[in-house]
Amino acid sequence: MQSQQPPSSYPNPYFPPQPNPEDEIDLLELVKKLWDRRSFIIKILTGFIVLGLLVAFLSPVEFTASSTFIPQVASGQKPGGLSGLASLAGINLGEMGDGQEIPPTLYPKLAGSVKFQKALIETTITNPETGQPITYAQYFEEVYQPGLINSVKKYTLGLPGLLLKAIRGESESVASSDTSLVFVSEDEKKHFERLASQLSVTTNEKEGFVQLSFIMPNAVMSAQMALAAQKLLQEEVIAFRIRNAKEQLLFTEERYREKKAEFESMQRRLAAYRDRNKNIITASAQSEVQRLEAEFNLAFSVYNELAKQLEQARLQVSKDTPVFSDIQSVSVPTEKSAPKRPLTLVIFTMLGLIVGIGWVFGSDFYVNMKEEWGKKGEEKG
Template sequence: MSEIQKHGDRQVENDEIDLLALGKTIWSKRRLITYIVLIFIGVGLFVAIFSSNEFTASTTFIPQSSDSNRGGGALGGLASLAGVNIGNTVMSAEIPPSLYPKITSSVPFKKALLEAKVTPEELGEEVTFKSYILEHNSPGILSLVKKYTIGLPGVLMSGIKGEKAETITVATNDGLIRITREEYDIFRIIDASLSVTPNDKEGFVALSFTMSEPLMAAQMANQTKKLLQSEVIAYKLGNAKEQLKFTEERFAEKKEEFEKIQNRLASFRDRNQNIASAAAMNQQDRMEAEYNFVFNVYTELAKQVEQAKLQVAKDTPVFSVIEPVSVPNERSAPKRPLIIIIFTVLGFIVALAYVFGSEFLKGVKEQWKEV
């Protein structure tokens, strides 16, 4: 037998000895391991029993809108009078569904969502979502335990520092938005409750809202959907409305100019009815040419105003609802069997880590004593 084979056999024997030693260690500490696992199972049962039920209301819709080839809009029509073709330009201001989560996570959107009107079943009257969270939403036992045990130092520090009156400043393009600490805390609740998932492949958007009461979850899902669609419509129509405003302003200016030259030409004709001089005829021809040009521009702008009004209506996005919001009948959380399984596995891992860690420290102490 070669030396390599002997070394390999010894290695296998050592591995078997190590495994046997580990098995003996686990067997000798079986009671301790059992106690630790049982403690974790008890904690898991407590968490599973006292965790408040959560209900998720959802909806699915498809955003639809038509892109328009405007041919340069009002400017294109005016340019065509001069024989200039500026081409067909697609004036699109679409918000892709992939950006919908960015909209719902923005501070202005969440501030608007705080003012959403809801009607809690236990109140029977309409209140804002902010008022409901601050005054009527009672946390579960587990939330209170977490707040006044694990979160007690933070609560004390907040009281000492006076963070309840603190405001948080968020910069935006239009200025500064100031949010209070209470609003910030509600924003965190919204972030944990609201989910917006666009499906770029299929073209639909799934929106869901989770709360402890099924009716409230359904109402908030519906309010969030309406607010999101309003934001998308406002953004989409912004370009069309700006173009309508610009065209109407140019139309008003050209209308005033047209009326002035129309009055001048009428006055000139009244004054020179019986005059047949060449100079008068030339001046009349120039005024008529100017009148015709202004009239053509004025007529074209009138058409463009009507087209811009139609474009505003055409650009308004339409949302086809595939799955409307409904009040959920079954809770979405907590998953109690899964919680118990997780705590059981976690307890077994902690117990093994404690046993092996104790044995390791014991061996290290013995080595130090020998030295």
């Protein structure tokens, strides 16, 4: 009985499949085509390398200063604590206390507010050319030179916007007597757009820390702006947190001053009446003394109670004031963060190879397609 042979479609372990000669020919043709056009590819590659060198050495130098801190509350709250664990189970515990805590996840929104940015562009920094103090807005309006690369971007990529602005003309400044409205000028808008690319505020919800960084053309200025941004951000958080407690403190202080004046007035009236009726022992005089003493005791009780509440309100303000623990303080950077010249050169070299090889294959593909279209047109004719 003959053994049954497996179908011819099954792979034979003793005779592995041989490579298709046509595949080798196609691969050799592709390599040969690249070798024949090597001079063209080298020219394209050289052009991109030169362009990469220009971009790497003409791009403006930037320095980045950063800090990392943890927001804490005196009552013991800490971001990412029990409320974070409960949220994983679908339970919202809310905020402890008066519910006026700003979560760190909202810090980037707070840093992007108009009020925050208006205060930030008025920050005083050191002019690197003169060593004299100057504001952020004055530096970028009067001192800073954008450099060749940024100028090319402005007048090429930004040309449509410049033309549209020239056609429309400068927008008129809006004025109003309503002090509750916030107005932003054209110059401030430009500063805000620049701040959006310079200031970065990120939060780590799991660990509960906040990282802030600021980019400037000078190392000292970057550290100064990062420190100012951190201080402003923390002040905004503190002001929001203690708002209710501070309003309660102001209210208690006003009532305390009123009742203190009433108590002192009542004290003077009682003392004056006793002095005038020192030797009089009539029943009416004694009754008037008792009435004045009752009013004095009531005023003293209210005054004494408000004094206690005033002290409690002051303690509550201190209790609700957040404390920020610095993990990494702001320091003057010693190395520039941009441009990354080796990386820029590598990227442009890879782009040159891709463009050169793609051009070779693309041109051949275009020629072949053009010939096929010509043949189809002749057949139809």
